[in-house]
Amino acid sequence: MHYLTREERMIQLEKMYNTRDLGGYETQSSYYTKTHRFIRAASPALMSEKDREKLYDYGVRIEIDLRGSFEREKAPSRLKGYKDITYFTVDLLSGMNVDVIPKDMREFKSIADLYIMMLEYCKPKIKEVFDIFLNHLDTTILFNCSAGKDRTGVIAALLLDLAGCHDYDIVKDYMESFENIQPMYEVLLSGVGEEQENFLASKPQYMMLFLDHLRENYGSAKTYLLELGFTEEEVQEIEDSFKI
Numbered sequence: 001m002h003y004l005t006r007e008e009r010m011i012q013l014e015k016m017y018n019t020r021d022l023g024g025y026e027t028q029s030s031y032y033t034k035t036h037r038f039i040r041a042a043s044p045a046l047m048s049e050k051d052r053e054k055l056y057d058y059g060v061r062i063e064i065d066l067r068g069s070f071e072r073e074k075a076p077s078r079l080k081g082y083k084d085i086t087y088f089t090v091d092l093l094s095g096m097n098v099d100v101i102p103k104d105m106r107e108f109k110s111i112a113d114l115y116i117m118m119l120e121y122c123k124p125k126i127k128e129v130f131d132i133f134l135n136h137l138d139t140t141i142l143f144n145c146s147a148g149k150d151r152t153g154v155i156a157a158l159l160l161d162l163a164g165c166h167d168y169d170i171v172k173d174y175m176e177s178f179e180n181i182q183p184m185y186e187v188l189l190s191g192v193g194e195e196q197e198n199f200l201a202s203k204p205q206y207m208m209l210f211l212d213h214l215r216e217n218y219g220s221a222k223t224y225l226l227e228l229g230f231t232e233e234e235v236q237e238i239e240d241s242f243k244i
Helices: 049-058 069-074 112-121 123-135 151-162 167-180 182-192 194-200 204-218 221-228 232-240
Strands: 038-041 060-065 086-089 140-144
Touching (some): 112 123, 112 151, 123 151, 123 232, 140 151, 151 167
Parallel strands (some): 060 140
16 A cells, blocks of 8 residues: 555546545554545535446445535435445534524634534534444445535544544645535535635645644544543544554
8 A cells, every 4th residue: 555646536526526535645653544445525416327336336335424404405415325325314513502603604713613613512423423434344435515625524534533644634635625626616605605705715724723622622533532432442443444
């Protein structure tokens, strides 16, 4: 195994954007993250038949849809019910009390505030996601939200940190989203409004702030997962399934 470039990790599809394999990153213990294990992506609502076939041939057998019910109803996943792919829904943001989230996102200093809130207030939902990872250790799993940047980005960052990846790779992986979502940028902008356009960015400092909070309050993704209720053995199983 060797370090994979951005282009090698990218899964080129016709109508599904920001779809990337999390494999091919070198860890601090000289292992590499395993390819065909975790795939991060934006919404699969518009994917073509060729896209579905390509992801299936790539090995995807599980999709975890992190979007809310309104998003899923408005734009259903085209992987749901496709061949023998198992479809899970985990509404990641439903773990956040509406009183916690500012009604106007302009009250956020940056989108990093939302990531930190997810880490703190969505623990049961994050545990649901990692329970699926634990129960399917030998399966290629795709997880997605609408843009594949924020909710997906938090889960991806926790996975990469759990594997022991370098912070600069975790940040780099996050940063790639902004360029990847350009084909769907206008659609995403219509959803947030021009006055909040900055929340569509994936600037390095956003992920750095998230990682700083994780380190200062939990130490690492591993200790965070232990606090969620996983055992040492279970956390190790998830980690081992992602390294080669």
